[in-house]
Amino acid sequence: MSGEAGGRLIVGPFNRVEGDLEVQLDIRDGVVASARVNSPLYRGFERMLPGKDPRDALTIVPRICGICSISQSAAAARALAQACGMTPEPQGERIAALIHAIENVSDHLTHFNLFFMPDFTRTAYAGRAWYPRAVDRFAAMAGGAQRATVEARAGLMHVLGMLAGKWPHTLAIQPGGVTRAPTARDRIRILASLAAFRGHLETVVFGAPVEAFAALNSTAALLAWDRGDAGLFLEIAADLDLSGQGRGQGRYMSFGAYPLEDGHGFAPGAWLGAPAALETTAITEDLSHSWMLGNASHPARGMTEPDETMRDSAYSWCKAPRYQGRVMETGALARQVIDGHPLARDLAGGGVLARVAARLLELARTQMLMEDLARGITPEARFITGPVTLRDGEGEGLVEAARGALGHWLRIERGRIALYQIVAPTTWNFSPRDSAGTPGALEAALVGAPVSEGEETPLSVQHIVRSFDPCMVCTVH
Helix, strand or coil: CCCCCEEEEEECCCCCCECCCEEEEEEECCEEEEEEEECCCCCCHHHHCCCCCHHHHHHHHHHHCCCCHHHHHHHHHHHHHHHHCCCCCHHHHHHHHHHHHHHHHHHHHHHHHHHHHHHHHCHHHCCCCCHHHHHHHHCCCCCHHHHHHHHHHHHHHHHHHHHCCCCCCCCCEECCEECCCCCHHHHHHHHHHHHHHHHHHHHHHCCCCHHHHHCCCCHHHHHCCCCHHHHHHHHHHHHHCCCCCCCCCCEEEECCEEEECCEEEECCEEEECCEECCCHHHEEEECCCECEECCCECHHHCCCEECCCCCCCCCECCCEEEECCECCECCHHHHHHHHCCHHHHHHCCCCHHHHHHHHHHHHHHHHHHHHHHHHCCCCCCCCECCCCCCCCEEEEEEEEECCEEEEEEEEEECCEEEEEEEECHHHHHCCCCCCCCCCCHHHHHHCCCECCCCCCCCHHHHHHHHHCCCEHHHHCC
16 A cells, blocks of 8 residues: 555565565554565575585675675685685785775765666656756766766776676685786776776766865764765755664674785774674574574574475565674675774764765775775785685685675585575665564664655655665575
8 A cells, every 4th residue: 555644565676776675664654663674585595505616606606696796706715715724815815805895886886876866866856956956967867977977987897807807706806815916017007997987086976086075074074065976965965854864773893894914994893882893703693584494593503494384474585684682784884983984983873864975985985995905016926825725614704795794604524515604784784573573774774764645665765775775686695
């Protein structure tokens, strides 16, 4: 039924979302009173892998997703390296970090321009002062920002062609480093491509140097930004009070982005109102509301056994990951809060505005990081060690995809994969309830969203869902 003073509304499928998503809303007095998020597509990658040569994971798991395949590659390589007792070459780690960062910033740019902002071109907003500019910039297939984004992204992706051979589904990232050793000429070409991408960010997205946007230190300073497409978004956000929509619970987690010999590009950790060290042993997956069999357990001891009866108490194929028994939000906002950026910490606990602004902040900061990574390339160094020597063992590969914390857990027995479990960012953010009845991050964020009379796909719900940048094909692997 449509959104009335009260009733139930099922929203989905969503367009401009990778994979299938369905949201059931209970509506009272014109707002969402409760929500249940269903991931209706089961895929079964975790059941494909046992029995295979562990090195096969490097080929198979990137096929989980065509958007964040490098993230999956990086996680698989790190899990295999740990299980086999390998340490990547430092210069190999540097190139792997650069390859990964390019995928993540391309994802952020695509999400902002092609997935998120087009919702503000809907005719329901035609009376707003900013509407004509939003249509000019972000209308589907015609917006100026979209055309510029596709061109800038393609230019940046040339670096992946040079270093990774192809995208998606590269085999360049290996447990011992990377397969392609860049030359001095490659280093010059990489820096030139990064300079061109910086030009796009500074002329189109921010309308100012990336350092200026990265220097913003408060929500007030952010909302005063009036340049570039970021300024248009912030004008819209202020007019529609996007800061008040879809607010989170202020608990964040990051596995740490871009691991290097001397640390991470963005630090790992947890945020429970204050910074805390990350304890990966405190992660569990609850199955009480999933169409899965088994008990709550750590992923290293977990199982993926579909419940073919699809029992009534369950409503999603997605498991419910928890950290110390708590719901955690993951993504760009989590990374920047945990890394200690003052703007992100001022936005902590925020909603749609906070999540999208954090992606813009990360675009600016990652551009500077990528330039540092490229300047540090030493062509005469070793970029890979090996070969992989298989042995019985366990490993965890913890990385940060664009959407947040991605973990792979691997166990090898007698030279074969005995267990492979994956917890993806959207598994965290779009989880169902757990055995205590606690809603997942999106389910909680949707409570209070306004639903107008006759809305079958409420605009507020779309903004909140897209603020998490869901990737549903990664959610149930």
